Amino acid sequence: MKILISGYYGFENTGDDAVLECIVAGLKERGADDITVLSNAPYVTSSKYGVKSINRNSFKDVFNGIKDSDVIISGGGSLIQDITSSKSLWYYLSIIFLGILLRKKVYIVGQGIGPIQHRYNKILANFLLKRVDMITVRDKDSLSILKELNIEKNAILAADPVVNLNVCSxxxxxxxxxxxxxxxxxxxxxxxxxxxxxxxxxxxxxxxxxxxxxxxxxxxxxxxxxxxxxxxxxxxxxxxxxxxxxxxxxxxxxxxxxxxxxxxxxxxxxxxxxxxxxxxxxxxxxxxxxxxxxxxxxxxxxxxxxxxxxxxxxxxxxxxxxxxxxxxxxxxxxxxxxxxxxxxxxxxxxxxxxxxxxx
The missing domain is CATH 3.40.50.2000 (Glycogen Phosphorylase B;)
Structure with missing residues (x-):
């Protein structure tokens, strides 16, 4: 199974790097061995985590990466929100949209959902999130936001992947x-x-x-x-x-x-x-x-x-x-x-x- 992971990776942010480290470790522990990550610094991400990595800013590379994968994972962090910017939200929703369009399994993993303030963004998020295969969220507040968007049947409570981070010596x-x-x-x-x-x-x-x-x-x-x-x-x-x-x-x-x-x-x-x-x-x-x-x-x-x-x-x-x-x-x-x-x-x-x- 080929897995593609989308998130805020390759920006030298410790929290997001820890999320990726724990998601990759969790996948590998369960037998996944063909993992590709969308990253702002593909070479760094690939060498750090022992995965394939492609440039998140290249539409061609991203499209081909999604097309060649079986599973698309959007996670973790706070990707589905428009407090940072609507542009950021649209980027992550576009990855989800392409996954759905190309008939891939699409999972939102360990995320904090919202806030989503703008009406158009709520409509867009509702339309796409209802069509993903499963959503796992890191807190009860995120479940409540999904409920407000009328998304419940495919959403379950989990935790931030970083709770499994290992410490150095x-x-x-x-x-x-x-x-x-x-x-x-x-x-x-x-x-x-x-x-x-x-x-x-x-x-x-x-x-x-x-x-x-x-x-x-x-x-x-x-x-x-x-x-x-x-x-x-x-x-x-x-x-x-x-x-x-x-x-x-x-x-x-x-x-x-x-x-x-x-x-x-x-x-x-x-x-x-x-x-x-x-x-x-x-x-x-x-x-x-x-x-x-x-x-x-x-x-x-x-x-x-x-x-x-x-x-x-x-x-x-x-x-x-x-x-x-x-x-x-x-x-x-x-x-x-x-x-x-x-x-x-x-x-x-x-x-x-x-x-x-x-x-």
Whole structure:
């Protein structure tokens, strides 16, 4: 069986790279060995994951890739939404449309659906998603959005594929921390991202980081998830800090980023996958939400939600104190949720059993 995977790959985004790594690993564990990925950097993707890869920006290559495949997988991440842009949504829906048109099996895997704001986009998504063979979503909020689009019979709850990510060796983690000049025993990780020009939020976040790092004697480490782009936002927040800090400057693989998080005492994250990495590493975390997908994840693990434009430093500090003063209890709760999500994540591959071509 020939499988083609579509998603936001080859852009040096740790979260999306981790999604691809886990989808490819899950497929290979179940016997799939002919996998092609649409990527912005085909050579890099091919060499990293041991798959074939073609240029996602070449219509000819994409069309031929779909034509030559038996199964089209759209996933994971937040592809079916128009908050980023309608153009992005149309791109991913066009892949789905071509798969349907060429009579391929089409599956949407481990995705967060929505929001879809524009009426025309809702009509288009409804028309195409009703015609795919199966949809697995990573949270209950996505199921609700599909229900609003009158799509229910072919949609099931799963989990973000990244809950199955493996960490690198302890030796590798220690080498990275040494190279970055980070105290391996006591540090707090901050994973932020651009959310507009709301300076007040940056000030409040910096104040919270200062208070937490001072009270618990923790070094402040900014960990970019989107290579280079998140460094800029980290610097904007860091400009308001009184505490000394470091920004991780190296380019690392997802399993290495997971290793950096594994050794920290607390993570404060605006990036969705930074929070998922913290869950996988069983590290206490505080999520600041700029998007419904963050809400969906935090709800799935019974975690408090702080809105990016409405939180105060005092609220963050108070919650951090609660977490760190009850760390064992918090981590035990994370273990329960991680186990449950890993079990749900198996649903991301149930279509392999039902595919007439087998694997």
């Amino acid at each position: 302890d030796e590798r983690i220690e080498k990275i921390l040494e190279d970055e000049g980070i105290d391996k025993n006591r540090y707090i990780v901050v994973c932020t991202r651009e959310w507009g020009n709301n300076e007040l939020s940056r000030v409040e976040l910096a104040k919270a980081i200062d208070d937490i790092s001072t009270k618990y004697n923790l070094e402040v480490v900014f960990l970019p998830f989107y290579y280079k782009k998140d460094e800029l936002e980290s610097e904007k927040v860091a400009n308001y800090l009184k505490s000394p800090y470091k920004i991780v400057r190296g380019k690392y693989e997802p399993k290495e980023i997971l290793g950096i998080i594994k050794k920290c005492s607390l993570l404060i994250g605006v990036r969705l996958h930074s929070l998922i990495f913290a869950l996988v590493a069983l590290v206490p975390f505080i999520g600041i939400s700029y998007d419904p997908k963050i809400d969906g994840f935090l709800n799935s693990v019974d975690s408090k939600i702080f809105k990016v434009d409405r939180f105060s430093s005092d609220e963050i500090v108070k919650y951090a104190e609660y977490i760190l003063n009850n760390k064992d209890e918090f981590v035990e709760n994370l273990k329960i949720h991680l186990e449950a999500l890993r079990e749900l994540s198996k649903n991301n591959f149930v279509y392999l059993k039902n595919n007439s071509n087998g694997v």
